[in-house]
Amino acid sequence: MKSIYRTPAGRDLVRAWCTERLAEWPIPQQRVTLTANGSETHLVTAGSGGTVLFIPGTNFNAAVSAPIAVALRQAGCQVVIPDVPGQPGLSSDVRVAGARRAAWYGAWLDELVEQVYDDRPVTVVGHSLGAAIALSASSPRISRRVLVSPGGLIRLSLTPAVLLHSTAWFLRPTPARSARLLTTMLAPGHQPPEQLADWMTLVARHTRTSGDPGRLHTTHSTPATTIAVSGSHDVFLPPERLRPAVRDRLHLDLRLVDDAGHLVVHENPAAIAALVA
DSSP, X not given: OOBSBSSHHHHHHHHHHHHHHHHXXXXXXXXXXXXXXXEEEEEEEEOOSEEEEEEOOTTOOGGGOHHHHHHHHHTTEEEEEEOOTTSSSSSOOBOOOHHHHHHHHHHHHHHHHHHHHTTOOEEEEEETHHHHHHHHOOOTTEEEEEEESOSSSXXXXXOHHHHHHHHHHHHSOOHHHHHHHHHHTSOTTOOOOHHHHHHHHHHHHHBOOOOOOOOOSOOXXXXXXXXXXXXXXXXXXXXXXXXXXXXXXXXXXXXXXXXOOTTHHHHOHHHHHHHHO
């Protein structure tokens, strides 16, 4: 299977950037690499307390997830963040074919939970693609799921602004174009951190990025142990479209975080951590 990286040199640049950012985290952390579902998986662990496994969304990873890691640690949790195989970062650079992807990721998460947590219950917090992965997993050790801007329930909305900025970012990536694309994922008036713009520029230059995770045919969750939440200004998964799907597929009411967009885990990580603590 083909690497997600365009060249070996690009892969090395991406991985070096991630390693440097992890070294700059404001909280101490431990790093380990293991194999789950046959794929090399890099994990970052920080804090102590009840275990929370945070699964990042498309094109994101542990290196750019310091805000949610800090918030969960401050809430008294031990946070563990894997780099999702097939996404840019420090895990395997091979992406499973689309038709099998959801089932593969579900099995990957099941095996990861079994390896890391022994007999302890774990809360899984998944963002976008990460939420779709959480819904695809069936391990009985997953005691709670917090689905943030959950992918896999509806198709992504692509507004003219999103199409314009994503096309410009893809065809000729620069930090300025990355920042404009990221701004569409935030609530009005919010600006993306410079680090995120630099990261998205690397992603566009050096990787074969993936998009919409597609619609999940099977979900594993129970209303009593699952929360679905979204930013009130989510441009990709607008609440007015996502809410009926959450109600029909998961039998839940969609909660909203005000003044946040699709990147709510970056805009208001404390609100997400409060749902876990």
